[in-house]
Amino acid sequence: MQELVEGQRLREGYMPDAFTVRAVQGVITRQMEIDAELTRQSSSWPLYRMAPLERSILRLALWEMDSGGTPTPVAIDEAVRLAKRYATDEAGAFVNGILGAIQREREESGG
Secondary structure, three states: OHHHHHHHHHHHOOOOOHHHHHHHHHHHHHHHHHHHHHHHHOOOOOHHHOOHHHHHHHHHHHHHHHHOOOOHHHHHHHHHHHHHHHOOHHHHHHHHHHHHHHHHHHHHOOO
16 A cells, blocks of 8 residues: 555655545455455456456445445445546446445345
């Protein structure tokens, strides 16, 4: 993690903020658990076939949904906007579909 932070400082001239560091650490720490949940919801489109950007956006959004610091609808909306801005409108719809399914499943199970 320190290597990532130092790389950011060298490339950009400033350190990443605390939220960014916490988010990256959280995704790295929980990646297997996050990926398992994403795999369950995207069975028709396996994780390994997703574009790296969309996969990263989904991982970050799911971490945000679980972290308690960001309301779920906000995390989903941010993820969709990121996918549309940096990938395609179709990627935004894909991200929305997966995260929406996870949200519905959690609401139905009381989680």
